[in-house]
Amino acid sequence: MKIVILMGSPNRKGSTSILVENFRRGAEESGHNIEVVDVCHADIHPCTGCIACGYEGDCVQRDDNEGIRKALLSCDMVVFATPLYYYGMSAQLKIVLDRFCAYNSSLNSRHLRSALLTVAWNSDDWTFDALTAHYKTLVRYINFEDKGMVLGYGCGSPSMTASSIYPKQAYKLGRSL
Numbered sequence: 392m393k394i395v396i397l398m399g400s401p402n403r404k405g406s407t408s409i410l411v412e413n414f415r416r417g418a419e420e421s422g423h424n425i426e427v428v429d430v431c432h433a434d435i436h437p438c439t440g441c442i443a444c445g446y447e448g449d450c451v452q453r454d455d456n457e458g459i460r461k462a463l464l465s466c467d468m469v470v471f472a473t474p475l476y477y478y479g480m481s482a483q484l485k486i487v488l489d490r491f492c493a494y495n496s497s498l499n500s501r502h503l504r505s506a507l508l509t510v511a512w513n514s515d516d517w518t519f520d521a522l523t524a525h526y527k528t529l530v531r532y533i534n535f536e537d538k539g540m541v542l543g544y545g546c547g548s549p550s551m552t553a554s555s556i557y558p559k560q561a562y563k564l565g566r567s568l
């Protein structure tokens with residue numbers, strides 16, 4: 392499979408990255424082809440809501456989102472990787488989701504597999520309730536097939552994450568594909 396990971400943390404060596412690299416290692420060992428897209432350091436602007444695209448067509452904005460559109464429409468699986476920011480995904484990753492607007496039907500008809508990799512400082516059992524509800528709703532709406540979620544409770548710093556059970560979970564998820 393060709394798997395695109397949308398890396399939604401601005402920290403290149405942070406906790407999200409630890410999960411991404413472990414997932415990547417597992418998936419590559421299983422023979423998959425991985426592309427990590429660093430959405431936080433790309434030039435991607437928020438959807439303006441102009442609807443010039445008519446929900447399926449050229450976006451008036453000319454930026455790095457075109458590369459993401461092409462990658463997602465030619466892959467088999469998308470992985471959303473994000474730190475928890477105020478109980479949702481990072482704004483940088485959300486901007487990419489909103490830009491799905493211009494290729495909504497195309498993406499829907501791809502029936503991609505998907506996964507969620509996330510980390511948070513908090514470790515209460517409700518930590519990821521809002522984020523997982525959003526992710527599951529997106530999967531349902533856009534006709535993805537969820538292959539799994541790694542929810543990194545208590546992963547407030549790279550050292551906390553590295554010594555947690557979650558890098559192994561991310562590796563196993565990648566390896567299982």
Ligand SMILES: Cc1cc2nc3c(=O)[nH]c(=O)nc-3n(C[C@H](O)[C@H](O)[C@H](O)COP(=O)(O)O)c2cc1C
Nearest residue numbers: 400405406407474475476477478511512513546547
């Ligand atoms: C802007 C911001 C918002 C955050 N919001 C939350 C939050 O709502 N709940 C939580 O448990 N941790 C929150 N955190 C902590 C991060 O999710 C956590 O430190 C994570 O490991 C950061 O991942 P990274 O190393 O990839 O940046 C927040 C951190 C930042 C910078």
